[in-house]
Amino acid sequence: MIRRNQTFARLEGSYLFPEIERRKEAFRATHPEAELINLGIGDASLPVPAVVAEAMAQKSLEMALPESFSGYGPSEGLKELRKRIAHIFYRDDFSLDEVFVSDGSKSEMCRLQALLGVGLKVGVQNPVYPVFVDSSIIFDAKEIVSLPCLPENNFFPELRQAAGCDLIYFCSPNNPTGVVYSKEHLEELVAFAIENRVLIIYDAAYSPFIQQGEHPRSIYEIEGAKEVAIEVCSYSKLAGFTGIRLGWTIVPKELRYADGGPILPDWRRIVQTLFNGASRISQAGGLAALTTEGLQGIEENIAIYLESARILKEALVAQGISVFGGDSSPYIWAHFPGKTSWDLFEEFLEELHIVTIPGSGFGTSGEGFVRLSAFCSYSDAVKAAEVMKRKQELLIT
Ligand code: PLP
Numbered sequence: 001m002i003r004r005n006q007t008f009a010r011l012e013g014s015y016l017f018p019e020i021e022r023r024k025e026a027f028r029a030t031h032p033e034a035e036l037i038n039l040g041i042g043d044a045s046l047p048v049p050a051v052v053a054e055a056m057a058q059k060s061l062e063m064a065l066p067e068s069f070s071g072y073g074p075s076e077g078l079k080e081l082r083k084r085i086a087h088i089f090y091r092d093d094f095s096l097d098e099v100f101v102s103d104g105s106k107s108e109m110c111r112l113q114a115l116l117g118v119g120l121k122v123g124v125q126n127p128v129y130p131v132f133v134d135s136s137i138i139f140d141a142k143e144i145v146s147l148p149c150l151p152e153n154n155f156f157p158e159l160r161q162a163a164g165c166d167l168i169y170f171c172s173p174n175n176p177t178g179v180v181y182s183k184e185h186l187e188e189l190v191a192f193a194i195e196n197r198v199l200i201i202y203d204a205a206y207s208p209f210i211q212q213g214e215h216p217r218s219i220y221e222i223e224g225a226k227e228v229a230i231e232v233c234s235y236s237k238l239a240g241f242t243g244i245r246l247g248w249t250i251v252p253k254e255l256r257y258a259d260g261g262p263i264l265p266d267w268r269r270i271v272q273t274l275f276n277g278a279s280r281i282s283q284a285g286g287l288a289a290l291t292t293e294g295l296q297g298i299e300e301n302i303a304i305y306l307e308s309a310r311i312l313k314e315a316l317v318a319q320g321i322s323v324f325g326g327d328s329s330p331y332i333w334a335h336f337p338g339k340t341s342w343d344l345f346e347e348f349l350e351e352l353h354i355v356t357i358p359g360s361g362f363g364t365s366g367e368g369f370v371r372l373s374a375f376c377s378y379s380d381a382v383k384a385a386e387v388m389k390r391k392q393e394l395l396i397t
Helices: 006-010 016-030 050-062 079-090 105-116 130-138 183-196 264-274 280-289 292-317 341-352 378-390 392-396
Strands: 099-102 121-126 143-148 167-171 199-203 229-234 247-250 322-325 331-335 369-373
Touching: 006 130, 016 341, 050 280, 050 292, 079 099, 079 247, 079 280, 099 105, 105 130, 105 199, 105 229, 105 247, 105 264, 121 130, 130 143, 130 167, 167 183, 183 199, 280 292, 292 322, 292 331, 292 378, 341 369, 341 378
Parallel strands: 121 143, 121 167, 167 199, 199 229
Antiparallel strands: 099 247, 229 247, 322 331, 331 369
């Protein structure tokens, strides 16, 4: 019989969400009357714009007719969608050949690992979106270098620690800290990557939350980034496609291996081998989302999430709690020095009836923090803010 893939022995158990569920259920069993407010949620909760749903319905109906049925599309995605993405998000700074439509960024991360191969030294922010670590381990990374991101360093890692890395994952706006990196920080990152010949995988899943002109929405706003960075983006938080599935990836033609060979043709080969393209129905929705009407609907939804983030953040700040993120991000990273994340989780649950995510679940540098998410309903954000203000003393002591 086949032996187990040895890399599984290196993976840590995914205990975080099951443990949160277990504790929630235990609380419900002893407090059946309590109404829990879920601020742990990392999933979109607002519906997609109507124009998106209509386009997907239309495409589905076309599939039922012989004259309009369509089968496989290009693995790289429909031309019109790639063209629209290049235009809307990159002002036509990329050719169609450099834009790849995906079924979301999580699966794309694994295909990128397949591109880069085994035995890499990989730098990750700590705290970190766990997929960067787990997918690297599944693809047998030689070493994972943890780059602490703390209030003391403005959540920007000491890049020297990443010397010798083949690859750095970088996420802005960050999950879980909600921190958005400035142009100066990203310039430092790109300069480091150029000097040290490190590839950056830049996760911009939350970039639509960055308010116009505040900070770069794409790594390619930084000069030189095309030589060192792949950008992975998603419709999930942009337009509520978490259940529909759509995203895109930019692989610039300037990107080269250590021996000078281009990366782009190999990436195309990976995409054509491991992927048969995103669903035509999702892509129809994705195109509709990038029309004037679709973009307006997207903006309205993001404004609601950001307003929820603002009132949650304000409720914590009013009590003198150190809070990060939440301005150009749906996530709020609240710091309670001296407490453990799981104790904080319990306090929020028991005393405020609010579900959070313990920061330590994202890495050792998350200890003492909890993550609050504004992907809840607006009315839940208002309720949670009221509870936090009313029971102020519980959070401060
Ligand atoms: N990247 C980050 C930082 C995320 O937080 C998430 C989802 O929560 C993803 C990627 C996954 O996005 P997708 O739904 O496109 O797979």
